[in-house]
Every structure is written in C-alpha cells, then in structure tokens.
Amino acid sequence: MNKRNILIVDDEKNIVMSLSDYLEADYNCYKAYSVDEAIKIMKNSPVDVVISDVRMPGKTGFDLIRWLKENRPKVKTIMMTAYGSDSVKRAIRKEGAIFYFEKPIDYSEIRNIIEHIFSPRGFTADLSGMDLIDMLQILGFSGKDCTVTVRNRLGESGKVFLKNSVLLNAETDFNTGLEAFYDIIKWESGSFSVNALEDDINPEISYSLEHLLLEVSRIRDESNREYETAKEKAVAGDYTEFFQEMKDKLKECLALYVKKGKTGNVIISLVDDQKYSIENAIKNYNPDKSSKIKLDEMLITLENSYIIIQQLNSIDVIITAIFKKPCNIGLKYLTISKYKPLVEGMIK
Amino acid sequence: MSMKEELISQIFSETEGIIGVFEILPSNKIDKYRILDEKKHKPSEMLPFLQNLVSETKKICSVLKDTPTEIIANSSDYTFLINTIKTDGSSLVLMLPKEGNIGVAKVIAQKVVAQCKSK
Numbered sequence: 001m002n003k004r005n006i007l008i009v010d011d012e013k014n015i016v017m018s019l020s021d022y023l024e025a026d027y028n029c030y031k032a033y034s035v036d037e038a039i040k041i042m043k044n045s046p047v048d049v050v051i052s053d054v055r056m057p058g059k060t061g062f063d064l065i066r067w068l069k070e071n072r073p074k075v076k077t078i079m080m081t082a083y084g085s086d087s088v089k090r091a092i093r094k095e096g097a098i099f100y101f102e103k104p105i106d107y108s109e110i111r112n113i114i115e116h117i118f119s120p121r122g123f124t125a126d127l128s129g130m131d132l133i134d135m136l137q138i139l140g141f142s143g144k145d146c147t148v149t150v151r152n153r154l155g156e157s158g159k160v161f162l163k164n165s166v167l168l169n170a171e172t173d174f175n176t177g178l179e180a181f182y183d184i185i186k187w188e189s190g191s192f193s194v195n196a197l198e199d200d201i202n203p204e205i206s207y208s209l210e211h212l213l214l215e216v217s218r219i220r221d222e223s224n225r226e227y228e229t230a231k232e233k234a235v236a237g238d239y240t241e242f243f244q245e246m247k248d249k250l251k252e253c254l255a256l257y258v259k260k261g262k263t264g265n266v267i268i269s270l271v272d273d274q275k276y277s278i279e280n281a282i283k284n285y286n287p288d289k290s291s292k293i294k295l296d297e298m299l300i301t302l303e304n305s306y307i308i309i310q311q312l313n314s315i316d317v318i319i320t321a322i323f324k325k326p327c328n329i330g331l332k333y334l335t336i337s338k339y340k341p342l343v344e345g346m347i348k
Numbered sequence: 349m350s351m352k353e354e355l356i357s358q359i360f361s362e363t364e365g366i367i368g369v370f371e372i373l374p375s376n377k378i379d380k381y382r383i384l385d386e387k388k389h390k391p392s393e394m395l396p397f398l399q400n401l402v403s404e405t406k407k408i409c410s411v412l413k414d415t416p417t418e419i420i421a422n423s424s425d426y427t428f429l430i431n432t433i434k435t436d437g438s439s440l441v442l443m444l445p446k447e448g449n450i451g452v453a454k455v456i457a458q459k460v461v462a463q464c465k466s467k
Contacts, residue, residue: 151451153450154420154450155420155450155451155453155454157451191449191451276412278408278411278412280411281407281408281410281411282408284407285404285407285408286404287400287401287404288396288397288400288401291393291396291397291400292393293393293394293397293423293424293425293426294423294424295401295421295422295423296422296423296424297421297422298401298405298419298420298421298422299419299420299421300405300408300409300416300418300419301416301417301418301419302409302412302414302415302416302417303414303415303417304414305412305414307408307409307412320408322412
C-alpha cells in the first residue's frame with residue numbers, strides 16, 4: 001500500500017529531523033524549514049497532512065494555514081507551539097488548524113492523531129492529556145456525521161451529535177441541547193468514542209460547531225479569571241469568604257465542611273439546611289492515616305443526596321460537600337478538584 | 349445472602365481492567381476476595397484500608413439518614429467502586445487501577461447486584 005505523505009515544517013531543524021525519523025516507517029515525510037519552502041514542496045508534491053510550527057522567522061504557521069485554505073483545502077493541518085496560551089490556541093482554531101500540540105511534543109500523540117485522520121472507522125480514545133475541544137474540532141473540520149460518546153471519570157456519559165460540521169444536539173443524564181454540550185465540554189478527563197450518527201436525532205441546536213467552540217474558549221477564559229479572583233482571596237487567607245464563594249460557585253451545595261487535622265477541628269461549616277448538618281459526624285470521620293494507600297477523593301451516591309469528600313493529604317485537610325439529587329455531580333466533583341490547590345496554598 | 353465465589357470468578361474472566369474484587373459483610377468483615385496480583389497489590393494493605401473506608405463512610409451516611417447505593421473512591425494508585433447489595437447489606441468492591449474504566453466497572457457491579465437479588 002502506498003504511504004501517505006506528511007510535510008513537517010519548523011525552523012528548528014532538530015524537531016523536523018526527529019519527528020521525521022519517528023514517522024517515516026509509516027509515512028513519506030517531507031521536510032521544510034520555512035513556510036516558503038513548505039509551499040514550494042506542496043506545489044510539486046502531493047501532501048495529505050501538514051505538521052507545522054506556529055512561530056517561525058518571516059511567515060508564520062498562520063500564513064501557511066491561510067495558504068492551505070485557499071490552495072489545498074483538503075490538506076489537514078496540525079500545529080505545534082511553544083506558546084500555548086488560550087489566545088494562541090484560539091487563534092490557531094480560528095485559522096482552521098485541526099489540532100495543536102504544545103512543545104515539548106509527545107510524538108506518540110501526533111501519531112495517534114494522524115492515524116485518526118487516515119482512519120475511516122469509529123474509534124475510542126483516552127481523554128487524558130487530550131482536549132475534547134480539539135477532538136471535536138477535528139471532527140468538525142472533517143465534516144464527519146457522527147455521534148461522540150463521552151464518559152467522564154465518574155462513569156457519567158454524554159453524547160454529542162454532529163452532522164456536516166454542525167452540532168445537531170447533545171445530551172447528558174440531566175440536560176439536552178446547548179446546556180448538555182457545555183456540561184460535556186467541562187469534563188476534563190475520561191474517555192470518548194466516535195461512531196456513526198444515530199438515527200432520528202432531534203436537531204435541537206443546529207449551530208456551527210466552529211462558532212460554538214470559539215464560545216467555549218471565551219467561557220473558559222472567563223472561568224480562569226474567576227479562578228484567579230478566588231486565588232487572590234486564598235492568598236489573602238480569608239477562609240470564610242473564600243469557602244463561601246466556593247460554595248456559591250458549586251451551586252446546589254447544601255453543606256460544605258472543611259476539617260483540619262486528626263483532632264477533628266472543623267474550620268469551616270457552611271450549611272443551608274439543618275437536615276444536612278453533620279458537623280459531629282465530620283469531626284468523628286477518621287480515615288486510616290497509617291495505611292500505605294492514601295485516599296484522595298470519594299463520591300458517595302445516596303438515595304436522596306450525594307456526598308463528595310476530598311482529602312488533601314499533604315496538609316491533612318478534608319473537604320466535604322453535600323448535594324441534593326438530582327444534580328450534575330460530575331461538574332461539582334471537577335470544581336472541587338480545581339479548588340484543591342488553592343485550599344492547599346491557603347491552609348498549609 | 350453472601351456474594352458467591354463464582355460471581356467473583358465471573359468478573360475476572362469477563363472483565364479486563366478489574367484487578368481486585370472484595371465482599372464486605374455488614375459486620376465489616378471481608379468475607380471473600382480475590383486480587384489479580386497479590387504480590388503487587390498486597391491483601392495486608394488492601395483489606396484494612398477497605399474496611400476502614402466502608403465503616404467510616406457508613407458513619408457519615410447514618411447521620412444523614414440516607415442509604416448509600418454507590419461509592420467511588422480514588423487513591424493515588426487505585427479506583428474503588430463500592431456497591432451495596434441491598435438484600436443483605438453487604439458491599440461489593442471492585443478495584444481498578446487509577447485510570448481504569450469506571451464505566452465498565454459500573455456495568456459489572458450492577459449485573460452482580462442484580463444477580464445477587466435474584467438468588
């Protein structure tokens with residue numbers, strides 16, 4: 001079988017050479033050290049995928065994408081950048097790259113993406129180290145009609161339905177439509193599979209996927225700003241204000257407790273409904289600290305409520321939050337996990 | 349009703365990725381267990397950890413007067429999925445590596461709980 005053709009573009013020669021060495025057993029690799037050189041190669045040789053650096057002297061990776069869009073629209077583009085800020089990522093997506101990697105590059109991930117590009121079949125992949133938005137972008141650019149099933153690390157699942165680069169609908173156990181789509185996007189780890197588009201999908205959304213993914217990037221930027229504000233409060237060491245904000249952010253949180261140390265000193269107790277006042281039980285909660293196995297986090301599903309327990313072993317602190325069912329517990333779990341480093345920084 | 353040993357064998361033969369199965373009785377005694385690699389995952393460490401985990405969790409739930417149906421616990425190396433078998437109050441624990449597929453484990457646990465109910 002004929003090998004597919006890949007063009008690697010970077011002004012750093014060692015990256016071009018090493019990536020080419022890694023891929024050339026399976027693909028024909030062309031090498032270019034500038035955008036002009038890359039365009040010259042593409043004018044004379046068939047290329048299926050371009051892997052390009054963003055910042056190069058003279059013309060940039062963005063110039064190359066624009067040239068490809070006009071002259072070789074079927075060529076797929078993977079970008080590499082050492083400057084992985086949200087604004088750069090957004091710009092890369094806006095220009096139309098199907099995937100980006102931050103340097104230093106994990107070559108095996110690049111190989112996985114290339115294999116996906118050339119594979120017509122459904123597939124399953126692990127989300128760790130991979131951004132779901134990027135995978136959706138690949139599927140959007142390919143114009144593939146498919147159902148993406150995403151499962152988060154608590155085993156909850158959601159589905160995203162794509163047809164011809166348009167998001168038709170999304171669903172989780174709790175929501176459908178746009179709300180479900182935004183919920184799924186927030187699941188930062190887990191696994192997903194891509195299969196044929198299911199029949200009889202109600203096109204509840206019908207928005208351009210590209211437009212929605214840009215909106216997601218904006219929301220993520222806003223969320224990062226909120227996190228920075230919380231960080232400032234944490235640095236200031238104001239326990240009550242910080243945890244009250246955390247509880248507000250969690251929404252639907254009936255009670256939030258923070259216990260420090262073996263002695264059972266509950267330093268924060270924020271309770272909306274006295275029915276969920278379990279301060280004494282939290283005081284007496286005593287996980288085995290002598291065990292070599294250290295518990296990090298726990299989700300207890302009860303008949304009428306959920307309890308999330310997060311242990312910060314490094315500072316001997318336990319955060320406990322209670323939520324009334326039904327609610328999107330996967331998101332609550334992720335939000336508390338996100339705040340853990342701030343709590344560690346504040347209390348240690 | 350105690351969970352049968354054949355169910356444990358069945359879990360191992362049918363499921364990739366599960367590295368340990370335990371049954372914890374309401375008395376907190378671990379009645380039956382099987383660990384795929386006992387040299388690597390030592391029962392002397394696993395069993396006391398799980399007994400403590402289940403008993404401490406029960407304490408909190410009893411104050412809420414609410415019945416636990418499922419617990420997912422993560423340590424630095426493992427994920428534990430604990431399901432209560434309502435008919436006898438015992439707990440079925442499936443042990444996975446930290447990055448194991450919890451979705452598959454949930455399906456297995458639900459099947460086992462259903463089988464225990466029907467026996």
